[in-house]
Amino acid sequence: MDRVAQVEAWLDRRSEEMARLLERLVAVDSENPPGRALGRCAAILRQEMDRLGLSPEIIDIAGAPAHLEDPCVVRGTAGDGDRLVYFHGHFDVVPAQHPAQFTARRQDGRIIGRGAADMKGGIVSMLYGAAAAQELGLLGDGRIVVHLVCDEETGSVVGAGHLRAAGLIDPAALAMLTAEPSGGGIWNAARGAISLRVDIQGREAHVGQADTGVNAFEHLLHVARPVERYAAEMAGRHTATPMHPDDATGTMIVVGGLFGGGSNFNVVPGSAYFTVDGRYNPEEDLGVELKRLTALIEDAAVEVGAQVSITTTQSQPSARTAPDHPAAAALARVVAGVQGAPARFEMCAGILEIRWYAQLGIPAFGFGPGRLDVSHGPEEYVEEAAMRRCAAVYALYAGDLLA
Template identity: 55%
Template sequence: MLTPVDRRAAEALAWLEPHAAAMAELVVELVGLDTENPPGRGLGRFARSLEGTMEALGCSPEIVEVASHAALEDPCVVIGSVGDGAGTIYFHGHFDVVPAQSRDQFRPVRAGRTITGRGSADMKGGLVSMLYGAIAARELGLLEDRRVVLHFVCDEETGGHAGSGHLRDHELIDSGALAMVTAEPTAPVVWSACRGAITMRVHVRGREAHVGQAHRGINAFEHATRIAEPLHRLAAELRERQTAIPMDDDDAAGSMLVVGGQARAGANFNVVPGEAWFSLDLRFNPEEELDAMLGLLRRTVEEAAAEIGADVTIDVLQAEPAAVTDVESPTALALARSIEAVEGTPAPFVLSPGNVDIRFYAQRGIPAFAYGPGRLDVSHGPNERVSEDALLRCAAVYAVFAGAVGS
């Protein structure tokens, strides 16, 4: 005998099926708009295109301009809504994409019910599933006394401060909301927790000198490499700090520190480098505290610098805490039931390997999850792709969840 959730899933799938081609065509159109970040190009153009689509679908869109940030071109947030009930459910997504391996990735290919191109999985395909999931919930009368608020942001790939940070800092996230879900490429799991993130730049100053008088200089690069040595040891120690939260990849259960993901030194090959810098990027597990991790990195750098007499400054580019949502909460159970009703199998709740936008909502006490049609193993790669069938099923999950949460 079908349960109410099973019936809603069947109704959502039946409603969405005739719209499958339009959904796929919209993904192709959006993937073809270059929103590569960095540097963050074409963001305003994409937002205006999305605004037109949302207007046609009856999503009451509004483009909110945000403060200038780094090299982002026309940074903005697109906000829309479906339904007019008191209970708010946030459908959240980002429209910036990581740099492409080839410009051909912005000429999407649709073949064999698969769409290939930069951002198809992460996460323009997910944006389309969210749009159609919200519309399906409205047209099928699933929302009742709820409404879906759509938050589409411009800079998740570079930290989220201009987009999701703007929503947080300008009180555009209602702490009384019922739930949030973002369309990260998680299939077939749900991310109910994410790591914290710290990004630093370590600057080392020396003194330039001609190579023929190298003894007159102070080699900033040499100092930088010696400061990096204890940080490499720290990275190995942090990998041994295992999270208790389930993960897709058990080998990735430790906190992860990358030393020197970016680095630069000197003016020329025949000059003692008078300055050098390198980056630190830490993704730490929810068991760790943000302030403690900041202090650990600072102490490691400062003690190494003091030992060799190096002149060092540290710039903190990003410092965000981890976030966790209780997987036994009624909201999590509603999402689990919605996914199982559509997909036929349960979806495990796991820790995201990175730092994603659920944190901006979880920090305000909102149950927050990442679940999307794309797959992480192809995202950011040269053959990024998304299944048209997954787009449709994920839209059905969003529709059913919108009708189940808080009821």
């Protein structure tokens, strides 16, 4: 039996185990925001990793925002050699559209539920891939370190950022894989991000004396218009990096994803705010674009005498590993061998936690069983067969690099 068939047979015998684990994980409502049930989800992961022989530990994170419930990183290891490959994932999920999404459904070879695609199904693939590589003796003189973090959906500074700040990521690692919903493709690149909150201060007044107030909403409209024009301009600046055919190649910016203000319908609003969230192509200089955005807002405020304050809530660089890098070429060979078709390299339309590793010079990739087009939706799902294929890729890739 060749190595691919050996790994696939090992995983096929555990297909029900894998499905049951995903059902347990989906049942934990680890929504972020607000960041609930993180410790409960981590406890399940630790228990399952221990059962799989992955030597887990829970790393508590001090000083995290108070709204996060028991923020932590779950860390495990397969093998004990010096050479190293990282598997990385997150167990927080975006808010559900309905509470029923936290009861997983199995239907037509799919598991449906919140986080099935992004990325609790990918976590199952990683854990079983690591366990298969260890039990089948594929790791040689190397080891896999699994990092599972708690806050990817809200910026990832608490979880992956803690790993980086605490020196828990070894720059000598041969590669990193994260099981984001790449739909069978290899995400070797991801966009950067700039996120802002713009607050406008006015002066309240009763509608009967509206002439004495300063309408923060009117100022918001004036300040937001040049940002909207900027967003349209950036959407027309296309990347040269290959992307999925369904993904727009321009930098994507949302103006007013969150907005609000005022105290009552009959009171001149004394305050207002809106957000700006952008996913920037690798060709863009984030420092330059942040200055441009800030200047547009400040200049518009001066035109109408508005009082504004701008808070940068996120600034994260893009990341890219060249498709001809030896670690990329090895991954492409493994993916082709398992999937029976040539691997395709693409840039993720959003940001990825590969950036925390790529900044240290580690070749980093996204490859997972889910699909981006169903992630975060009301019928989010993952194919059970795709979970097993992805687990085989993880096991064989680690074996290829470490044996």
